[in-house]
Amino acid sequence: MNMSTKNHKLKVGLDFDGVIVDHTKNKILVAQRYGFSIAPYQIVGRRLKKLVPETVYRQIQNDVYGQLTLAAPIMKDANQVIKCLSNTIELFLVSRRQSPLFRLMAKKWLINNLPKIFSVKNTIFVDTNRDKSAVCRQRGINVFLDDHSSVLERLDSVPHRYWFDQYDSSDELDCQGLIAVKSWKDFLVKVKRLSIAQPSDR
Ligand SMILES: [Mg+2]
Numbered sequence: 001m002n003m004s005t006k007n008h009k010l011k012v013g014l015d016f017d018g019v020i021v022d023h024t025k026n027k028i029l030v031a032q033r034y035g036f037s038i039a040p041y042q043i044v045g046r047r048l049k050k051l052v053p054e055t056v057y058r059q060i061q062n063d064v065y066g067q068l069t070l071a072a073p074i075m076k077d078a079n080q081v082i083k084c085l086s087n088t089i090e091l092f093l094v095s096r097r098q099s100p101l102f103r104l105m106a107k108k109w110l111i112n113n114l115p116k117i118f119s120v121k122n123t124i125f126v127d128t129n130r131d132k133s134a135v136c137r138q139r140g141i142n143v144f145l146d147d148h149s150s151v152l153e154r155l156d157s158v159p160h161r162y163w164f165d166q167y168d169s170s171d172e173l174d175c176q177g178l179i180a181v182k183s184w185k186d187f188l189v190k191v192k193r194l195s196i197a198q199p200s201d202r
Contacts (some may be wrong), residue, residue, distance in 0.1 A: 009139045010195060012085060016095035016106055018047055018147035019164045020114070022063045022075045029054070030063045041119070041167040045148070065097060069105040074113045075166075085191065087115050093123045093136050094144075096151075101177040129154055143194065149175045160194060162187060 014020060027043040034056045042051060049057055064109070085091060088092050093110075097103050103125045124135050129151050136144060137157040145162045148154050152161040154176065163170055163178045164187070170180035181187045 006179050010143055010191070011090045011091070011092065011093045011139060011160070012191065013094045013139075013141040013144040014082075015144075015148075015151070015164070016030060016093055016097070017065070018166070019145055020071045020075055020078050021069065021106075021109060021186045022166075023069075024166075026064045026068045026072050026095055026186040027060055030060045030068070035057065044167050044169050046169065046172075048147040060151070065099075065102040066105060069102075069109050070112070074111070075184060077115065082114060084188065086091055089195070091117070091122060092135075092139060092141055093118045094112070094126065094132050094141075095124070096126050096129060096132060133157070133180050143193070149178055152178050161191065 017023065024040050025042050026040055029041065029090065031038045033050060035051070035064075036056065038048065038051060042048060048060070051114050052060070082091065086130060086200070097106055106125070110123065124139075125185075126132050126135060128143070132151060133154045133156065135141070138157050141158060143160040143162070144155055144158045145146040145164055147166065149163050149170070152158075152163055155161055160177050163175065163180045165180040165182055168182070170178075179190065181190060
């Protein structure tokens, strides 16, 4: 293995909300509390904004990022895939959660659901999407998985950007340079292909 392959070692950045943690049920419940009946596919931000007033949208976001986070399940197959990837690939969790309470809830959730995978070393909370981009550049992250195409579009230092598209919204937008994945298993297949193309020396 020559020196150049070392430079290509995969470093995978993962978003938290809507990628690792599944807020679907909580969003439906909170929306119901405010008198809105929504289906799972409608929890996608862009769709939800058209269905509920701005104030309700903000309240839903606020509630699911707080205490309710602890009741949210892990995304289907995420546990298995993250554990598999963590054996050979350096993983980072990069989350835009602003308030100390929201960050605390995410940390507690991680301890409960993915113990020993994410620690202070590889869990980074940021205030803005611009900060997410800066973290990727600083850490040399070259693969990123996020459920917001607008976030991915800003990650100009990341060559492999995957859009976690749980509820098929990628067909509605034209996002060049992004690769839509529908599930964690789908993501695993794609990252494995990258690993083969760019072998890790670990
Ligand atoms: Mg997200």
